[in-house]
Amino acid sequence: MNSEDIKQGEASALCRTYARYPLAVSRAEGTRLFTPEGRVYTDLLAGIAVCNLGHSHPELVEVICAQAKKLVHVSNLFYQEEQVALATRLLGTSHLKRVFFCNSGAEANEGAIKLARRYMREGRGEERFEIITLSGSFHGRTLATLTATGQDKIKTGFGPLPEGFITVPFADLEAMKAAMNERTAAVLIEMIQGEGGVKPLPQEYVRGLAALCAEKGVLLIIDEIQTGVGRTGKFWAHQHLGLVPDIVTVAKGLAGGLPMGAVMCSEEVSKGFPPGSHGTTFGGNALISAVADKVIEIIERDDLCGRAARMGDWLRGRLEGIKSRLPEQIAEVRVHGLMIGIELTHPGAEVWKALLERGFVLNLTQDTVLRLLPPLVITEEELEAFCRALESVLAGK
Ligand SMILES: Cc1ncc(COP(=O)(O)O)c(C=O)c1O
The missing domain is CATH 3.90.1150.10 (Aspartate Aminotransferase, domain 1)
Structure with missing residues (x-):
């Protein structure tokens, strides 16, 4: 198909959710994108912070082909070596001790919200369920994560929205203090708001917030979906400040272009996910786990x-x-x-x-x-x- 055929085909068949760039991409290699007509572009977006190793990285192609011949998917009813290898390598980049694999950023944040709420009940025996987020944030498009998102345009038309979310002004510690109470379960932040315009939180704010969370017994969740996996010059953006969040979410760059997300947490907080409490059919399947394992290996090696x-x-x-x-x-x-x-x-x-x-x-x-x-x-x-x-x-x- 040429670009025009693709555009016309889409117009009659796909939901109109996306404002597309005026460009069809039929092939990609390294840092280059190619249209069906052979025009070449330099890719300064990497599929929105996803293809961190560039497109069609030969070692990833090799792993995809080899793993596809061995085992693609069997479901989370079974133990799988590939998940264990990835979990070990991923946790090795962090102070966190346990991980839950899912399929996207929104699903990772949704999982983190569920984990925080249930941990407060199971681990602490407290009825705390409120999640505090910041204005300008972006946490995803599921009902809970769009409610957590601090941008009204993302929510338009989707009410009624789930209860238990509060948005406070960006980088305002007094407002955060005022919003915290006996119902607060967790604070969810991005170190640098990506969709919000590449806006970093000031260091003193983040340090103050971490101290406040520790003082009040509130969980600190860091959404590293856009900032993680090496993007900001350390594996995790929160490592620039030596923070030790209770929960970290990741997706985008994790599996080099295959859909994967993860919720990482401390041993203590993992008590919030007892057997049977949460799950997904595809999350961490053998193919995706093998690819993500290779992505991290290459990021560290190179x-x-x-x-x-x-x-x-x-x-x-x-x-x-x-x-x-x-x-x-x-x-x-x-x-x-x-x-x-x-x-x-x-x-x-x-x-x-x-x-x-x-x-x-x-x-x-x-x-x-x-x-x-x-x-x-x-x-x-x-x-x-x-x-x-x-x-x-x-x-x-
Ligand atoms: C910080 C952040 N959180 C969550 C998401 C949602 O991720 P996904 O689109 O994979 O659901 C995004 C996507 O842009 C993001 O940048």
């Missing part, structure tokens, strides 16, 4: 976290240079490893479109923020080519 940090440092300097030359165009540059937000002083749709026309795939979020989440294997040359294109578009050349 020091892709360190690479993300170094590339981010280089890019920050380059983007700050552009900002200083074009202060009327760029309001702020936010670079955290390879999670990058370039906040424009004006709506960015035209800039985004011009960059796409020049062959760069990136994202526009919150109307004014150009967001880059490139594969962790992106090269300096590719980022340099993007910087040149950005400066020329912003300068109107």
Whole structure:
């Protein structure tokens, strides 16, 4: 099919949920996307922070083929070596001790919410069920996670929404303190709000919040669905501050493009998931677990976290240079490893479109923020080519 056939076919058959980019992708390799007509794009989005090793990584292709011949799926009624290997490797990146595998980010957060509520009942014998989240956050599209999400547009038309969620202003510790009471089970935060425009929480806020949670006996859940798996220059973004959250959720980059999520928790909090309390048919099947295991092995072996940090440092300097030359165009540059937000002083749709026309795939979020989440294997040359294109578009050349 050519691009036009695909667009027309979609128009008559798929639900109209997505505002698609004007682009069909039929093949991808490394950091390149190819249209059916053979046009090539540099991928600065990695399937929204998913394909961290780039597309069609030869070692992942090999594992997919070998595992497909051995065992793809048998369900969670059975013990599986691949899950154990992955769990061991994943937990080795963290201070947390147990993991539950699922299929997406929303499902990981949904699981974390269930775990926090049930832990309070089973482990602490308390009727605490409220989850506090921050304005501007994004936690998913299931009913519980869209209720947890601090953006009204995500909730429109889906009421009545589940009870027990409170949203407080971003980075306001006093507001958080005021919202906590004897009903509070957990606080759910992103270290850097991704969909919210690459907005990091200030360090002193996060430290204060962690201390407050410890003082009040409230669980701290960190949503690392976008920031995890090396994206920000450490395996987990909360490790930059040496935090020890009770629960961490992950998805996106975990299985290199196959759908997988996970809820990681402390030994103590895992008491909230006694046998039979939670489950999923596909979560952690043999194929996906084998691939995720290889993803983490490669990230560690090739020091892709360190690479993300170094590339981010280089890019920050380059983007700050552009900002200083074009202060009327760029309001702020936010670079955290390879999670990058370039906040424009004006709506960015035209800039985004011009960059796409020049062959760069990136994202526009919150109307004014150009967001880059490139594969962790992106090269300096590719980022340099993007910087040149950005400066020329912003300068109107
Ligand atoms: C921080 C965060 N949490 C949760 C989600 C939801 O993940 P999924 O789309 O896999 O359900 C996303 C997706 O963008 C995210 O960025």
